[in-house]
Amino acid sequence: MGRRALPKVDRSISIESYYYELDDLAPPLGAATLFGQNGQLELEIGSGKGLFLLNASAADPQRHFLGVEIAKKYARFAAYRLAKQDRANAKIIRGDALRLVGEYLPDESVQAVHVYFPDPWWKERHRRRRVMQPEFIRQVQRVLCPQGVFHFWTDVEEYFQTTCQMIAEFSDLSGPHTVAARPAEHDMDYTTHFERRMRLNDHPVFRSQFIR
Secondary structure, three states: OOOOOOOOOOOOOOOOOOOEEHHOOOOOHHHHHHHOOOEEEEEOOOOOOOOOHHHHHHHOOOOEEEEEEEEEHHHHHHHHHHHHHHOOEEEEOOOOOOHHHHHOOOOOOOOEEEEEEOOOOHHHHHHHOOOOOHHHHHHHHHHHHEEEEEEEEOHHHHHHHHHHHHHHOOOOOEEEEEOOOOOOOOOOOOOHHHHHHHHHHHOOOOOEEEEE
């Protein structure tokens, strides 16, 4: 399924405090440098239109949430949604997630890493473009705090099984631990827009979490 067109935005709402370009930042990055205070930090890889950041930041205002998205128009839209709702505990970076995790985040600096429905790159010759690669998995383990959690969901069973095998081979993370689907309490009560589309169309979702 392709991405749908983005809704119009109110140009009077500034996203300056919510949006960063990775190339404009300098390592190391953490809660203190991005949010101006220490605290628990969670990272989402591939934030899309920002539904996870929006809902998670509302559900746990004491935590900081950082998203990274390669597509500029989606990163800016996610930042706009956060700004519109005044979510000071969430921000988004536009840039390469592999660079952010591998070059900018210190050891044991995040409490959770979230990867939801990454592009499966269906063709065999394109699979090297998948975010779930051995080096990324090693870097996820490095940046997670002790007892930190890595969340991985996909609608592609082959991608799910391949990733679980890769995590077992290239990390010491325990899992996969099963994650049960919970009933949605309202129309936007889903982890991401993609999960909403999958569940409303009765497509399977493969959920797991791994613990450092």
